[in-house]
Amino acid sequence: MISLDLGLWRSGGTSFNPLTLSPALWLDAADASTLYTDSGLTTLVAADGDPVGGWQDKSGNAKHATQSSGTNKPLFKTNQLNGKSSLRWDGVNDFLDLGNNFNFGSGQFSIFIVVKSNNTIEVPIFVKDTGGGGQNGIWIGKTADPSGYYGYWNGSSYFQIGYAGAYLSTWVRPSVVRNNTSTNGVQLYANGTATNTATDSRTLTNTNSLRIGQFSTGLYGKFSGDFAEILVFNTALSASNRALIDSYLLSKWGV
Numbered sequence: 001m002i003s004l005d006l007g008l009w010r011s012g013g014t015s016f017n018p019l020t021l022s023p024a025l026w027l028d029a030a031d032a033s034t035l036y037t038d039s040g041l042t043t044l045v046a047a048d049g050d051p052v053g054g055w056q057d058k059s060g061n062a063k064h065a066t067q068s069s070g071t072n073k074p075l076f077k078t079n080q081l082n083g084k085s086s087l088r089w090d091g092v093n094d095f096l097d098l099g100n101n102f103n104f105g106s107g108q109f110s111i112f113i114v115v116k117s118n119n120t121i122e123v124p125i126f127v128k129d130t131g132g133g134g135q136n137g138i139w140i141g142k143t144a145d146p147s148g149y150y151g152y153w154n155g156s157s158y159f160q161i162g163y164a165g166a167y168l169s170t171w172v173r174p175s176v177v178r179n180n181t182s183t184n185g186v187q188l189y190a191n192g193t194a195t196n197t198a199t200d201s202r203t204l205t206n207t208n209s210l211r212i213g214q215f216s217t218g219l220y221g222k223f224s225g226d227f228a229e230i231l232v233f234n235t236a237l238s239a240s241n242r243a244l245i246d247s248y249l250l251s252k253w254g255v
Contacts, residue, residue, distance in 0.1 A: 016248050018231055019059070021241055024102070025232035026058040027065060030084035030252070034058055035076055039066035045076040052076050052087055055096055065096035065212055074213070074227075081114075081171055081228055082254040091119065091224025095214035102128060102138065103205040104178070108236035111140065112175040112245055114228035114253050120145040120168065123221040126230065128210040129153075131219030135206045140176060150174045152188055152198055159198035162190030169225070171255045175246075179236040191255065192246035228253055 018026055028034060035045045036054035041064060045052060051073035055065040067073045074094045080086040089095070102109075113126060122144045128137030139153035140161075145168060151158040161174045175189040184197035208216045212230070213223035229252075231245060249255070 016244055018245065018248060021233065021237065021244070023059045023231050024061060024234045025063050025098075025230065027055050027230040028058055029055075029086045029228050031058065032076075032085060035087075039068040048076065048078040050076045055087065063098055063101050065098050067096050077226065080226060082252065084228065084253065086226040086228045088226050089213045089223045091222050093222060095223075096212045098210040098212070100207055100209060102210050102232065104138070104234070105205050106181050106203050107234065108178055108180070110175070110177045110233040110235065110237045110242065111138070112173070112229075112231040112249065113140070114171065114173050114249060114255060115225065116169060116171045117142050117223065117225040118169050119221055119224050120148065121221040123223045124211070124213065124215050125150070125223060126210075126212060127215055128206065128208050129215060130208060130217040131215035135208055136202045136204055137206045137208055138204060138210065140174065150190070152176050152186065154186070154198050154200040155202050159186070159188060159196055161188045162195040171228070171253070173249055173253070173255045177236050177242065192250065
């Protein structure tokens with residue numbers, strides 16, 4: 001069954017839609033009306049296993065994630081998490097490209113991801129970097145097992161977000177919020193719980209493409225697993241607004 005999820009969360013008679021917080025990017029695998037077999041966003045997915053060449057941005061900013069090569073397209077998979085669909089990466093060559101977007105400079109941002117990794121090697125998850133680590137771009141990834149963890153790269157070191165070791169092939173919800181470029185200006189959360197802080201004084205601007213599941217040069221491991229939802233904001237969400245997003249994702253995905 002193909003689902004059309006409107007992105008609403010309802011609790012105690014109150015509904016919430018992420019659009020009320022003006023996201024810069026909103027990719028939602030539960031909404032099949034935003035998933036296309038082609039990079040031109042003309043043909044919607046129709047069945048489990050269809051290749052996905054276009055993941056339409058629901059924020060209204062038209063920052064769509066695309067892939068024109070048939071062999072590099074992830075697959076649409078139905079009924080994967082809480083009865084909802086996801087997109088599956090094969091760990092060989094799949095990735096989606098968001099182009100040269102999300103140059104945050106020295107500004108704030110908030111990133112929320114619902115993801116499941118099957119990798120035991122180091123892999124990129126949401127990255128605007130060649131893999132060399134010196135390109136001043138977003139880098140959220142997973143380190144190598146047996147003690148692998150989801151982490152945030154600040155230009156010189158990985159800072160652990162959480163989910164060490166036992167979370168292989170398990171759905172998780174890492175999030176990163178940068179308040180400022182001073183000491184401990186980056187807050188890291190695992191399933192809505194604060195787990196770590198990081199320093200990141202970089203000006204996050206480069207000409208690399210932002211990619212889901214692979215570095216722009218193809219270096220290191222290739223992501224194997226599923227993505228369910230990605231939300232990006234050009235601000236450091238307040239504690240109350242972050243709680244709204246956390247509650248929305250938890251209610252929707254059960255993670």
